[in-house]
Amino acid sequence: MKILTVVGARPQFIKAAAVSNIIRKEFDEVLIHTGQHYDENMSKVFFDELNIPKPDYNLGVGSGNHGKQTGTMLIELEEIYLKEKPDMVLVYGDTNSTLAGALAASKLLIPVAHVEAGLRSFDMNMPEEQNRILTDHISKILFPPTKTAVENLNNEGIKDNVHNVGDVMFDAVINFKKLSTEKSNIINILNLEDKEYILTTIHRAENTNDINRLKNIIEALNESDRKIVLPLHPRTKKYVEDYGLKFGDNIKLIEPVGYLDMISLEMHSQKIVTDSGGVQKEAFFMKKPCITMRDETEWVETVENGWNVVVGTDKSKILKSIVDFVPDKPQEDIFGNGKAGEKILNILRQRI
Known part of the structure; x- marks a missing residue:
């Protein structure tokens, strides 16, 4: 076979x-x-x-x-x-x-x-x-x-x-979480403290290819009073430069990271802000509140379970969720x- x-x-x-x-x-x-x-x-x-x-x-x-x-x-x-x-x-x-x-x-x-x-x-x-x-x-x-x-x-x-x-991504998190703890030094390298930062990813074409959507996202992150760690996707970097957008001083830009480093960043974050389907799930697996910058999600279970909120690219909704969103019930076994x-x-x- x-x-x-x-x-x-x-x-x-x-x-x-x-x-x-x-x-x-x-x-x-x-x-x-x-x-x-x-x-x-x-x-x-x-x-x-x-x-x-x-x-x-x-x-x-x-x-x-x-x-x-x-x-x-x-x-x-x-x-x-x-x-x-x-x-x-x-x-x-x-x-x-x-x-x-x-x-x-x-x-x-x-x-x-x-x-x-x-x-x-x-x-x-x-x-x-x-x-x-x-x-x-x-x-x-x-x-x-x-x-x-x-x-x-x-x-x-x-x-x-x-x-x-x-x-199968739940399999991967279980299998590699311990290895990440043993091998990843990303938290020390970036001089981060546990739960002091918001982990953010932006890569989806519907956000990067639309100047208004990307501008709203970046302005919301810039105006938040939280420390943001953002592994910058190559496509996002290109459009940010093309549109002439700027990141604020509260945003720590880093190169895209490997899986073990990403698991470590997720584990030590306070919340996760993303437009990625996979990262939404990883946030759930790590028991981290997730703020999804899309107009809908295929992972509806994470929203129904109260651990994910879909905010689109509305600047006020992103800002409010970064500050206020906290899951109000225990996670269910859905994966x-x-x-x-x-x-x-x-x-x-x-x-x-």
């Missing part, structure tokens, strides 16, 4: 870290890195520190418009599929790499397994929403992480081979038991 896994972006590297080493105990795996995230700090460092198997192929696609990026991946992936002849293609999440990996396989009648299936923001303007819906509808095995994700699939008529395994990778292996074994 040969499984071909396609990854291309930071969250997918983390998910692969929780799954690849497990499925390789029984199956042959060919790992393809599309190169969607190609920056050293956004890519290679994750493979190194998380002990992810070295990619068998690196397409080096890089950035670009959605059509060009996805189309280039399709061409390259099809050639590899024809050469490797996998029995199944495994994809993660909702990026262009996800869609390209699934679509190239489906055209060649290779079964697709989708990890993190069933997520919905119900905003079709989001490229990620388009990617996840299309991928779900051409996948043969679906691994939703929550009950809500299962319900979303059922509502769209997808009911066969749907397995709620829990969230599984940290054994999603093992459950995926068992289901693949039964399928074969």
Whole structure:
């Protein structure tokens, strides 16, 4: 049995870290890195520190418009599929790499397994929403992480081979939290104190590509009286410079960090302000209040559970939440038991 896994972006590297080493105990795996995230700090460092198997192929696609990026991946992936002849293609999440990996396989009648299936923001303007819906509808095995994700699939008529395994990112946090404590020195390097800062990430195109949205976010952060630590995504940095925006003295800008450093920054933060889907979940796993700078979220469970508030890019809402937002109830067990990778292996074994 040969499984071909396609990854291309930071969250997918983390998910692969929780799954690849497990499925390789029984199956042959060919790992393809599309190169969607190609920056050293956004890519290679994750493979190194998380002990992810070295990619068998690196397409080096890089950035670009959605059509060009996805189309280039399709061409390259099809050639590899024809050469490797996998029995199944495994994809993660909702990026262009996800869609390209699934679509190239489906055209060649290779079964697709989708990890993190069933997520919905119900905003079709989001490229990620388009990617996840299309991928779900051409996948043969679906691994939703929550009950809500299962319900979303059922509502769209997808009911066969749907397995709620829990969230593989929860596996990763459990597995690497201790390693982060042992190996990460980021808190000392940045001279930070526990719970004295707000950790912030900004990277989503709907925010970075819109000058008004990005300006509102930066002005809100600048006007807050809290210390902000912001690992600056390459795309965000480019648009900040293009728009002539400035960060305040209360904001500590740092380069993008690896996963172990990010876990450490999350663990020691007071709150987390983000537009990232993955960081919303990591905030929940770390029991940190999360302020989401988007108009909606696919992780509705974190909002319903009271640990995440969606504020869009309204400056007053961002500022008020930074000061006032505090979860008012205990967390519920909504993301599984940290054994999603093992459950995926068992289901693949039964399928074969």
